[in-house]
Amino acid sequence: MDINPEIEMPDPLELFSFTCGRFVANEEHELAQRYREFNFNELARRAARAVQADRCLSIEKLPDGLYNRILLLTMDNGKEVVAKIPNPNAGRPHFTIASEVATMKFAREVLCIDLPQVYDWSSRAQETPVGAEFILMEKVHGVELQQLWPKMTTEERWEVVKAIAAYQESWASVTFEQYGSLYFAEDFEGENIPALVYTDEKGQRVEDSRFVIGPSTSREMFDMGRRGIDFDRGPWNSLEEFHAAIGHRELACVQHLPNLHPSPLTLRGPGLYQPTREKKIAALETYLKLLKYVLPADRSLGSSHLWHDALHGGNIFVDPDNPGRIVGIIDWQSTGISPLHFHIHQPRFMKHDGPQLHGLERPVWPPDYDDLKADAKRAADALFWDQTLCSLYRTLIYHRIPKLFKCFEFQTSTPSSLLLAAARLSIDGEAVYLYTACELEKQWENLPGTQGVAFPLTLTITERQKIFEDAIGAVVGMEAMDRIKSRLGRNFPQHGFVLHHKYKMVIDALSQATREVLSEVEAIKIELAASEQ
Incomplete structure (x- = not known):
């Protein structure tokens, strides 16, 4: 491919490759999963046309992500365009980008979320001269929250937390009738898939023929070798179907993957636990036996919602002159429509070292605070205000999104642990899972729907x-x-x-x-x- 001398850009190999660093294991494989060739001249032409420019002046490679190549294209009319090109490890061809663009449109137009406008896109590499799937979108005019967070005042941080809670209130107010991922209807033309139906914030049933719910594009459907395994990827019509599919998916992976993936959480070696396919299968069969008894009794906790689960400081952009104001949320790739109790993560940008608070617990100063040395006092102060922010967030959720707060409470239960851990049993956790399942017998009679039912494990x-x-x-x-x-x-x-x-x-x-x-x-x-x- 000839380099256009009129476009200032890096060496093509740098554009195609992951160059931010190295991998400590399986490096050749990991780099291959992040190598993507494309026609950069055609990409530049598409970007210029999308923003009514005559030509592209420069292509800048932004820091590599683990799943996508991100480029900044500057035009001769002063406009900037962000190009997103998925790596081979980003997800299933076509489905991942098609769902991401549809999700962004729904989130922007129906949920009223501040996110980039999509100018142009293609989810079918073989049908575009670019030679790869891509999204061309506007550049968010703001700064990553993670760059400003350490220097922000408590008041500014609180404004960000309130804004995120308001977004979550919007997400919780719109309920879908299926579980899966969002797509445009034309992506499934001729397949007789019904139009999207959801209940809006006013409780009104809405049918939107622009969209449909199709197969899930979540990372769990593709990562760790799952891409080549045949299993049910959705959509699903009920909470029990959704959770049963997780068990059958993990079973299929354990049975058909050529090699079990090493757990990133557990060290293996002499004198340590050694996983086997048989133990993983036993854990997954146990999950399927217990499933209908560990689903939340309050089925509103399993209602279906579109939710951004990666709210870390790199995906949230704020106004540099007013850091408490969010101007955009990026990275909607692999965002799915799933049960509310699957979204019980405190926003990651609020993560801090030290003890975590639970429920409506409030932080307290150390009893010996006055006797602490200066460094210890600064550490105590930092922890207190970090915990205060988390406590205020929980209190806000308690008042504004009661069913989400109930999900936080459900999260502390054994049934919740058994539901969530099942999603990774092909990778890790089967030993502790089986033990936790056995311990469930002690509280069996107190679980809803178990009266008169014998504990399923013998x-x-x-x-x-x-x-x-x-x-x-x-x-x-x-x-x-x-x-x-x-x-x-x-x-x-x-x-x-x-x-x-x-x-x-x-x-x-x-x-x-x-x-x-x-x-x-x-x-x-x-x-x-x-x-x-």
Whole structure:
């Protein structure tokens, strides 16, 4: 492909490749999953035409994401266009981009969310001269919240929290009749899929023929080798169908993946728990046996909603002159229509170190605050105000979105744990899952719908003992991994990725920390046993 000398741009290989850093494991595979060729000259022409410009002056590659290539194209009329090109690991071809664009349109026009306007797009690489799927959208004129958050006042932070709660109130007020992902109707032309039906904030039933609900594009449908496995991707008509499909999906993956994926949460090695297909299948069969008894009794907690679950500081843009004002929310890729109780995450930008509050709990100052040294006082102050913000958020949700607050309460229950953990059982968690399921027998009679129903699991004393031993072994493995993360601190490779200049240092540190922690396994077992007494 010839480079247009009139366009200022990086080397094409840099545009096509993941260049932000390196991967500490399976690097060749990981980089291949993030390599995408495309016709940048045609992309520039499409972008110029989309904003009534004569030509594109420059193409700038923005920092790599894990799933997409993001470019900034500047036109001769002064306008800027953001181009988003999905990597091979972003999701199913066509479906992922088609759903993202439809979701953005619905969120912008029906839910009234501030997000970028889409100028042009294609979800079918073979039908466009660009040679790849793409979205061309407006540039959000603001600053990432994560850049300003550390310097913002408590009042400014509170304004952001209130704005996010208002968005969530809007999302909670619109209820759908199915679970899956949103698409334009023309994406399923000739397939006899009914038009989208939802209940709006006024309680009115609305039919919108522009949209349909189709297969889910959530990451769990594609990541960790799931892309090539045949299972039900939706849509689903009931809460029980939605949750049953999760169990059958994970079963299909355990049975048909050529190799089990190593857990990112648990260290494996001598003296530690070793997962097997048989144990994972046992956990998933247990999930399917218990499913109808662990669904929330208040079915409003399972109502179907469109929700942005990645509210971290990189996806929220604010006004630099008024940081408390949100000007846009980006990255709607893989946003699905799913049960409300699946959205019980406190916004990630509010995450902080230290103890977490629960329910309507309020923060308190340390009893020895006046005796603390200056550094300790500053740390106590920071924790107090972080906790205060979280407490205010929960209180706001309690008053404005009662059923979402009920989801926070449901989150603390064993049934909720069993529902949520099932979604990853092909990857990790089966040992603790089986133990938690066995422990459910102690509260069985208090669960709704179980009166007169025998506990579905029949296990011998030997089987229960083995489940207990496996759970302890898995907890030891998790504690071991936590120790490795603690020793590396901010240098721990989240998602297996590190910056170039840190690569050798991180590899060496990981190797050393792993050796040290493996030598501590017996001590960890003793410590955990002592803490249980």
